[in-house]
Amino acid sequence: MSMQTLEELCELIVDCKNRTPPAAPVGEGVAFSIGTPDIVDGRIRLQGAKRVTQETYDIWTARAVPRADDIILTREAPVGRVGRIEDGMILCLGQRTMLLRPDISRTDPRFLHYFLLSDDVQAMLHGHASGSTVPHLRVAQVRTLPVPLVPDLAVQRAIGQLLGALDEKIAVDAAVAATSRELSLAFFGQAVHSDQPVEVMVESVVTALTRGVAPKYTDSSDELPVLNQKCVRDGRVNLELSRLTLREKVNASKLLQRNDVLVNSTGVGTLGRVARWTLPLEATVDSHITIVRFDKQKVDPVCAGFAMLLAQPDIEAMGEGSTGQTELRRAQVGGLEITLPSSAAQKELRIRLDALEERAEQALAESRTLAALRNALIPQLMSGRLRVRDAERIVEDAV
Incomplete structure (x- = not known):
């Protein structure tokens, strides 16, 4: 397994502007501004992210226009959150973030994404962070981060696809939970308006x-x-x-x-x-x-x-x-x-709400189990202690 720097494996590593992009007026905006709160458990979450105008987007993407398979890394508050940009996402970098664009001729973007999420690399990122009040990473520190890579690009892709399959199932569970909550709120609103509130x-x-x-x-x-x-x-x-x-x-x-x-x-x-x-x-x-x-x-x-x-x-x-x-x-x-709703309507509605919330909780519980499995597999696959073929059987049993 060879050792290289992160800069050698990326076409581009750029920092964000050192301030937050101004939010667009409510109901407007052409893109999302992504900051540290919008990167959770290795994923970029658009729900709750602020929108920006075309003018702001053009200014904040002057150094690089984020695109699919780019990786966003948070450099402070907290250090080390990682998210990969998915197809269809139109984003600009928020405060305290940086963008990494993998060189696909040398490394698989999904593999690099999961590598950055691994415990060893997270510990390394936190160890490199400086500052007594608010620890932060400098771009130069990220550029020189040592990266041990599996030599075979095909193996990298296999690892990325395997871990990605778990993340896709986690995303499905999240969608089930979100839909269940939307239905619950809709049923509640309907009960309020159709009954004597x-x-x-x-x-x-x-x-x-x-x-x-x-x-x-x-x-x-x-x-x-x-x-x-x-x-x-x-x-x-x-x-x-x-x-x-x-x-x-x-x-x-x-x-x-x-x-x-x-x-x-x-x-x-x-x-x-x-x-x-x-x-x-x-x-x-x-x-x-x-x-x-x-x-x-x-x-x-x-x-x-x-x-x-x-x-x-x-x-x-x-x-x-x-x-x-x-x-x-x-x-x-x-x-x-x-x-x-009235007391009588509350009793009837409770049954429906409980059923929907139980379905959501089951989906979220499965999501947490799969996330734990993914996190356990990452260091094993990255180190070569676990072969992709063996990991595939574990994932098949889980999903």
Whole structure:
């Protein structure tokens, strides 16, 4: 296995402008600006990404127009997230990112993408990062990154295709979950408009309305997961971005219960995001998140949760404070008015919502399993300890 630098394997490595592209007016824009929050688990996610105008796109792509199979690497906050541009994506680089264009005569783009995601390379990227306050990578450091490559380009392609098949299945599962949620929201909206709707103030129908804990962080794997604002996105919870806190320091009232609603309550860009907690495990949230626990004697918690999801734009607009210090007070969340179907309609709707959410959770659970398998296979395949043929049998059994 030969050693080369990343620069030798790429046609182009360019940094972004050191600022965020201005967003286009709502409903307009010709392309997406991709920053660190838009690269998750090795994929570029357009949902939630900001759009830019043609003028901004032309300015921000003057050095390089991103195209399919280019790789976006984040250079800070955090270091080392990697995403490959897929067909049909029209993008420009957001702040803290750089673009790598593989030389396809020497390396397979998918292979290089997964190589950069491997644990060894991630550790190397973090080791090269400099800066005491915010660790960051310089372009020169990325250019000289040592890359051990499988000599045979055909083997590279086989590895890339194999791992790509797992990612495609993960994408299908994500689409199933997204469609299930869209249907749930549509059914809820239909029930509200076809029935005699009931407007209630959140604080009048809850048993708990409280901020989370001030975590005592630990690395011990048997301690309690604690969610932060980054964990709440797209109406769901992403545990991969959580940390661990000492269980003994958490009051029982702050432990999450099924169908709790979580509301991000501080910070620019994250304030107002809403998610429902449905996972069968013990966890808590930090003090930047408000827990809303509905009283099942007064409203159906699932229906009330969907009312909160639909109210997210209103919640996002409720923040107070100066730039960078936006705050959503507990009283503001409690004073929010939500619209629900009648009590009888809630009972009927609950059955449909539970079925759709269960289907979504099954898809997301499978997605997490496949992602874990992919992550386990990457170092084995990259090092040559596992042959592609053997890995193919493992993947076939999994999918």
